[in-house]
Structures are given as structure tokens and as C-alpha cells.
Ligand SMILES: Nc1ncnc2c1ncn2[C@@H]1O[C@H](COP(=O)(O)OS(=O)(=O)O)[C@@H](OP(=O)(O)O)[C@H]1O
């Protein structure tokens with residue numbers, strides 16, 4: 001960028017990790033609306049918090065009311081939504097925080113862009129694999145009903161695509177495993193990856 005010269009600061013990410021006694025990274029839940037992303041993300045955060053891990057959760061509905069106010073659900077708005085979230089997550093990681101993200105993030109290309117912004121070594125992708133039939137049966141927020149009635153356009157799984165992740169780090173099948181099993185699976189995956197090496 002012309003006339004923009006990045007400034008170096010003295011406190012590094014490693015310094016922050018030493019002070020917090022753990023590494024930072026992003027745990028990213030992707031899946032359909034109603035698949036269980038927020039439920040699992042929130043319970044995973046509770047478990048990490050109990051272990052004194054410094055966490056922060058970023059969640060679709062919350063971010064869209066603030067930094068991403070005005071963005072909708074066209075393919076290009078979703079791409080921009082996810083790009084900004086990835087930049088924010090990257091800052092949090094540099095600040096030493098373990099970020100938990102819960103976003104539909106329906107396209108492989110956009111998820112790859114997110115991974116590249118954050119850095120592939122700092123990104124754990126969790127696919128919350130729940131069928132559209134089950135999500136529609138749950139219809140936690142009544143959105144599937146509205147989408148079927150044509151009141152919501154571009155609704156993921158009904159009138160907009162969801163591409164299954166090609167190579168997620170963890171797959172969670174909420175129709176066949178309990179919430180507790182899923183939480184344990186995620187926690188057991190994360191903990192060794194945030195240990196400080198001596
Ligand atoms: N058209 C359409 N399609 C999908 N979802 C919709 C739509 N309109 C509103 N909502 C609500 O927005 C939440 C998803 O926002 P995200 O930022 O995660 O979406 S995306 O990653 O940019 O695709 C999503 O939240 P979750 O149900 O928690 O997934 C919905 O509450």
C-alpha cells in the first residue's frame with residue numbers, strides 16, 4: 001500500500017502467550033443454520049474458560065448487528081462478512097486470545113480465504129454436520145418456515161448453497177452423538193495445540 005509503513009511494536013505474540021500461559025488460535029464452527037454451531041461453541045468456551053484459557057466468541061448474528069451491519073446474504077455480502085471476521089479474528093489471535101467462531105460460512109472458497117487470512121496453522125475447522133432435514137425440524141428461530149414460505153431469500157440449505165468442507169479438522173454429527181461427546185472431542189483436539197512448548 002502506498003505511503004503506509006507498518007509499525008513494529010515491542011510486545012510480540014510469543015510474549016503474550018507466555019503471559020497467558022497458552023497459545024492462541026481460531027476454532028471455527030461451520031454448518032447450516034440450526035446445525036448446532038452456537039450451542040457447541042458456547043459450551044466449548046465454558047470448558048476452556050474453566051481451564052483459565054482466555055477466549056472470545058464471534059457469532060454470526062452478533063457480528064452482523066455491529067461491524068458487519070448492512071451486509072446481507074448474497075454471495076458477495078457473505079464473502080465480505082467472512083473476510084472482515086477473519087481479519088478481526090487474526091487481530092485477536094495476535095492479542096493472545098483463543099477465538100471461537102460460529103458462522104455458516106457456506107462456501108469452500110470463502111472458508112479457504114478465511115483460513116489464509118488467519119494462517120492455516122492457527123485455524124481449526126469444525127464441520128457441524130447436521131442434515132438440512134434435521135435443521136428444518138429443529139427450526140430454532142423459525143427461519144426455515146419463513147424460507148419455505150419465500151419470506152427469506154438466499155436461505156442456506158433451501159435457496160442458497162452449503163458446500164460440505166473438503167478436509168475439516170473435526171466432523172461432528174449431531175444426529176448421532178451427544179452434546180457432551182462433541183464437546184469432549186473438540187476440547188481434546190484443542191488443548192494439546194495451545195500448550196506452550198518450553
Ligand atoms: N438467508 C439467510 N441464510 C442463512 N442465515 C440467515 C439468513 N438470513 C438470516 N440468517 C441468520 O444469519 C445467521 C448466519 O449468519 P452468518 O454470518 O453465519 O452467515 S454467513 O457465514 O455469512 O453465510 C443465521 O444464524 P445461525 O442460525 O446461527 O446459523 C441466521 O440466524
Ligand SMILES: Nc1ncnc2c1ncn2[C@@H]1O[C@H](COP(=O)(O)OP(=O)(O)O)[C@@H](O)[C@H]1O
Nearest residue numbers: 032033034035036037038039140174177178179
Ligand atoms: N448433538 C447436538 N449438538 C448441538 N446441538 C444440538 C444437538 N442435539 C440437538 N441440538 C439442538 O439443536 C439446536 C441448534 O441450534 P444452534 O446452536 O442455535 O444452531 P446454529 O448456531 O448452528 O444455528 C439447539 O436447540 C440445540 O439444543
